[in-house]
Amino acid sequence: MSSRIEILNDGGYRSDGRRQYELRDITIDMTPQGSADGCASIAHGLTQVSVSVFGPREAKQRSQTLHDRAVLNVEVNVLPFSTGERRRRGRADRRILELAASIKATFEPVVQTTLYPRAQIDIFVSVQQQDGGLLPACINGTTLALAAAGVPLLDFVCAVSAGVHGAAALLDLSALEEGDLPHAAVAVLPRTKKVTLAALETRLHVDRFAEVFRLACDAGQTIHAEMRRAVRTRTQELVAAMGAGPRAGPGEHVDRDVAMDDDAADY
Amino acid sequence: MVEITIRKRPRTEAVVTQRKFFKKTARGKVIKVLRERYLRDDVTCGIEGCRVCSESSDATLPSSGSLDHSSYPDGHFVLPDTNVFLAQMDLMESPLFSPPIILLQTVMEEVRHRSLPLYNRLKALVKADDKQIWVFYNEYRSETAVIREEGETPNDRNDRGIRKATSWYNSHISITRPPVKGQPNRPLPTVVLLTDDVANRQKAEKEGIACISVRKYVEASKDSGKLSDLLSAPGSDNIEPTRAAGARQVLYPDYLPMSTLIAGVKAGQLHQGHFNANQYNYLEGNVPVSAFEKPILLIGRENMNRAVQGDVVVVEVFDPKEWKAPADEVVDQETTLKNDDADDSEEEVEDEEGITERKVMQSEASIRSLSAKQPTGRIVGIIKRNWRSYVCHIESTSLMSSNPTSLSQQTVFATPVSRLLPRIRMRTRQAPTLLGQKILVTIDRWDATSRYPDGHFVRALGRAESKEAEQESLLLEYDVPYRPFGKAILDCLPSEGDAWVVPPKADAVPEWKDREDLRGLIICSIDPPGCQDIDDALHARPLPNGNIEAGVHIADVSHFVHPDTPMDNEAAARGSTVYLVDKRIDMLPSLLGTNLCSLRPHVERLAFSVIWELTPEADIVNVRFTKSVIASKSAFTYDEAQVRKDDPNLNDDLTKSIRLLNSLAQKLKAGRMAAGALNLASPEVKIHLDSAESSDPIDVEQKVLKETNSLVEEFMLLANISVAQKIQETFPQTAVLRRHLPPPPTNFEKLKDILQKRKGMTLDVSSSGALAASLDQCVDLEEPAFNTLVRIMTTRCMLSAEYFCSGSVARDTFGHYGLASPIYTHFTSPIRRYADVLAHRQLAAAINFSPLHATLHSKSHIERVLEIVNRRHRMAQMAGRASVEFYVGLALKSRSEKETVIEDAFVIRTFRNGLGVFVSKLGIEGLVMFKREIQFDADNYTISVPSASGAESTTIAVFDKVRVQIEVEKDKNTQRGKVKMTLVSPIDSRAL
């Protein structure tokens, strides 16, 4: 009985002790895993997602290549125990395909695919635990994994969910809140302040949407700062591991990340 | 830009803050539930001047606590546990109980889970101006949060959390007030845990926490005498702990466990519904359920099994062989049980009263009519109690000692004013002083061993029959919020106060933005005499193309009342203005209602206008909506407008406008009637008060409707329909509309049968149009009032109209049955109805005048608000009617002191031992009781009274016109006036 839980109480606290505009804890781990070119595990509260990026590399299937740019291939795997109801979702499950399509659509305008004609970039998303804000977590994880893999991006993509409770807007909803409120997921490019995704899960009036949307854009900046910090930490680790300043090889993407940092610092 | 932060959660906290657990759903699936909690250090203690909690500007607790309690000379704060609020809410609400209270989140949430009505009272209490309550969110503060340990019950966990918070407070106080060198150590106030749980107190004492029971706390406080009456009846185990439980006679069957009830209802073996008591017979009640067309009849105390009016109950239906018709007898609790002793009724194995009751039941059973059988059953469990405080009188006969100085505790009976409720047993030390007063009593519990529910005294309202006490008891009985408006609400009014005027027209003035200047139009208002809150005004003028422009101008309340402000929330909670005969309880502060919003003549006012172009046949060519500024030219009463319209010597613009409106209204009405609208009637009378000071009613008069009443009504209906169409078009999911569902045909069965048998008339209820037509045929040429009576009785078979949110119900159920309109809303009285305020906001957004507030996009929010408004609306109507009834009673009383009051009446019901009659001149119903045996024919709705000689008998049937003598006699027991009717003609019943 979710109606027995107060979404926002008179003291201004949400059911998990946060206030309206407080985001959940974000933990980022960018340690390389296996043979992937870039890896990132991200946790938004209790939602946990890890993303591995392979490529850019030669396409496995010739028929799917494009002569002028690289192809993004997104596959999502939702672990059966990640959600409340234990349920095995096949790769062809409609919801999973939709999730993959949203991620792909979000990154297609951001990844500089034209630099790698006839290549393929594989993004494997694994959902380990779900407690609301799944799509934003997948997007943020993908941004970090792409950055780690050295794939050139026009900008970071930072996503967050937001919902409306009565007259109050709430940021970064938990599963409990998502079940009760109309909400949207918004992905922004912090540098250009462009929006690459706005996914509405439930009916929301256009006036209300505008407000929620603006708020989510602002929250994107906060998340960006957190992601930048993680990338910088990872960079410093790499630099330290190599014992010296930037060199050839992995240094290439390290540089780009730092550059992106500076640009973003204008905001 | 608002500050957006990430709530960081230290890794080490994860054990406390994250929870994964498995839950089994109703369908048997196992679900993993993830929850996390963020602990913080910025949850404030609420004590004024606390040096640690920075944002204590809104703190409500005085820094030294309360110094009024003898046990805590150094000052104290009270921290009650959950059960204190569950069991002793009346104490908590009493203005005499005023220590600073710390309310824990844990306690709030537990109350919420246990009882929503109590939770709502608790929330109101937190907001009350005269209380010092601070809600401490202990579950979110890192030092006070607790997690359930293995093997610990939720209850124990909560108790531990409450103790932890208490000791945190005490140490917080000592940390934040370190001793200052050179100054004497100031004693620190104590935070006292208030709990009636003995085990919890023992644990607390062990942990060094100050704690006390409610009774002990109250006994040592200032107003202990008055406060201790407010304590609820203690549970049976601690009243007389010495008496063995087995010694008590079990009078009622036990309830089944909740799980059995729910399973049984799901399986269709048991049925769930609201319990309705029978106002004529206290030994009978019924429960309407969806599985049966007729409600399930409950006969006798055991079968009603401690249900109280309004409770949600579960019923087991008996075998059809045992189905019976309702009793045709009037059984009065006061007379049948007059000898029952409040103090010992629960012990006697088979007391006299039980036997009397049984006799009544047996004699009844033998003669129950066979024709109208309905399912019978018994109550096997209660889903939800709907107990509240009831207005009662103390029964003088139940007092042991009426010595006015006696302060001994006595057990007495309190009889509720409402006939639908059982008498309540309560213990009080103030019994003698409460005699003859109206008092408020709450039911606490009803044990299987007790014939009556146990309750406790809440407060006295004043001498019975005094206008103040009657007025307040009426407001309480119908749950009308009547407190004066608080400061926060009054702060929402324009700062200019009554000096506010529409500013001069200019481009930059916000009031004039997007407003049409209609000051030049010949607009007037037509209302009942003495109307101060003028919601609506009208105009009409011919157009060059031969059509007519007509306009309805409604007070622009939404200009002053902004969404989600204290004033708006209060108006939503009140729902409606309540009109009593001698008092008006406003929905909005009177500065708005009777002045700034009121469309008074000769001043400029803001309005929301609906303007039509109509053909001379009153067909709509087009309609537009606009915010406007108007200047009404005159405020007429219905009579004045009528006279002006009919005066052939007057030919000014205003008069012409009224005539034009009138001719259109007639055509509109004809159109509505042709479409099948009903012309219903309710027994409305008007009370004339001769002067404001004495307010003694001098006359009761039946309301006469003039042509001009109908004029205003037609245009208001038209405006409401036009607005409904517009907002439904723009906001299909959330438009605030009003509908009237067609009544189920079974509602009319009895009335149809009576009409057929007694008058040979047929009522066709297949559609509203057919009903309207057949009602027109129900005419008794010798008895013009007969048709009105039939209309009144028809109205009682109807369902009531209700507000709803357009996205919440199926599109084909939008219709308004009575008005025969496919869509309808309320737009025309925003000063006195909250639904109209919502409609105004939606219309303003629909015409792009202003954006719609967030809450009005939310279906669930609108549903919530409308549910309250619907309830308030119903209650307001009933309160208004009850107020009229009270004054009719007063009028009768003063008349009967001068003369014998004899009036015409219609018989509307027949009983085995009496008649139900309706006196249309006074708009009241009454009972004529026969003491002697009479013959009763239930199938033909007649009674026969043998004449004194026994040779011939007089037959009286439903719809017969009789003459009754009406007296008001004072009930010796309850000290209230009771209308008593006796038959004068065709026979004299006084001897019978």
Ligand SMILES: [Zn+2]
């Ligand atoms: Zn403090």
